[in-house]
Amino acid sequence: MATTSEPADRLTAFGNQLVDVHLWLREELARLRSGLDAFLSGAGDRPRELRAHCLAFCSALTRHHTAEDGGVFPALAEAHPELRPVLDELARDHVQVEEILVRLQALLDGLPAAPDAPLGTEEARRVSGELDGLIALVESHFTYEEKKLVAALNGLAVPLPEDFALRELTGR
Numbered sequence: 001m002a003t004t005s006e007p008a009d010r011l012t013a014f015g016n017q018l019v020d021v022h023l024w025l026r027e028e029l030a031r032l033r034s035g036l037d038a039f040l041s042g043a044g045d046r047p048r049e050l051r052a053h054c055l056a057f058c059s060a061l062t063r064h065h066t067a068e069d070g071g072v073f074p075a076l077a078e079a080h081p082e083l084r085p086v087l088d089e090l091a092r093d094h095v096q097v098e099e100i101l102v103r104l105q106a107l108l109d110g111l112p113a114a115p116d117a118p119l120g121t122e123e124a125r126r127v128s129g130e131l132d133g134l135i136a137l138v139e140s141h142f143t144y145e146e147k148k149l150v151a152a153l154n155g156l157a158v159p160l161p162e163d164f165a166l167r168e169l170t171g172r
Helices: 015-042 047-079 083-107 120-155
Strands: none
Touching: 015 047, 015 120, 047 083, 047 120, 083 120
16 A cells, blocks of 8 residues: 655645545536536536546545545544544445445446437436435535544644545645
């Protein structure tokens, strides 16, 4: 597992990196929602582009959560045992998020391939509903995580997985 530089060498505290990643993921999720809305109204991306954007977003979010579960949360639990219940709850959220991502990707994969192919009302409702559920869960999760972990992360003195910050994607 690749890790970041030593804590004394880092330019941004880990808690601030968490907020930066969450901001970027929120922006990407908003773009995905916008793209889906445009597609459903007949004015937006073809299903192929929509699926590709969803896959890229889903992959980035999964990488971030995997880094948290595999490296960040154990480091925090070791340094701050009082956070274990919070970390357990956040890890359960990760499972729920992943389940929604899988369902959403499957629904998007099932969209008609032709840009002018009709999309059924039920199909559109299911895709939109899954995305709305994902947005609600992710926003709640991010807000709770930031409230509970930023200060502890900023004081953490161990290297963390590179995927935690998603630097090559966020540019932050």
